[in-house]
Amino acid sequence: MIQITESAITRMKEMLTQEDNEQQFVRFGVKYGGCSGLTYGLGFDNTKQTDDTIIETNGVQLVVDAESYPYLDGVEIDFVETGMMGGFTIQNPNARVTCGCGSSFRTALDRGKKEKCD
Numbered sequence: 001m002i003q004i005t006e007s008a009i010t011r012m013k014e015m016l017t018q019e020d021n022e023q024q025f026v027r028f029g030v031k032y033g034g035c036s037g038l039t040y041g042l043g044f045d046n047t048k049q050t051d052d053t054i055i056e057t058n059g060v061q062l063v064v065d066a067e068s069y070p071y072l073d074g075v076e077i078d079f080v081e082t083g084m085m086g087g088f089t090i091q092n093p094n095a096r097v098t099c100g101c102g103s104s105f106r107t108a109l110d111r112g113k114k115e116k117c118d
Contacts, residue, residue: 002028002064003076004057008088011079012060019044025061028077029068034104036097038071040090071107 004012012026027045030038048054051066064072076091095105 001074002055002062002072004055004060004062005076005078006058007081008077008079009058009060011086011088012062013058016044016060021046025063027063027065028072029065030071035099036104037106039104042077042088070109 016024016026023046024044025046025048027041027043029041031041033039045063048063049065053064053066053069055062055064062077071094072092074093078089078091079086080089092105092107094107094109096108097106099105
């Protein structure tokens with residue numbers, strides 16, 4: 001199960017309100033890329049697939065495609081503000097290797113390329 005903190009839900013609601021489209025939801029997934037093999041994707045979408053997993057928490061729909069879900073099961077999404085900056089953070093207990101620059105990861109499920117960060 002994917003957990004979403006209250007601060008992340010609050011920020012997602014604010015962002016969805018700015019989109020001014022009642023059909024929008026938050027799509028969360030992974031794609032191949034980065035130094036360690038996989039990178040996260042978090043954004044708005046308005047098209048659901050039949051095999052998507054839908055997680056509804058406090059009025060926010062988080063949608064995850066079937067291919068990404070095994071890499072994301074157990075993840076916690078948070079929104080953290082530090083000084084004048086803020087952003088979503090992802091704590092993934094499945095990540096076995098993370099890139100030194102913090103932009104990608106690899107799990108036991110993925111035997112992706114091992115490359116150096118630029």
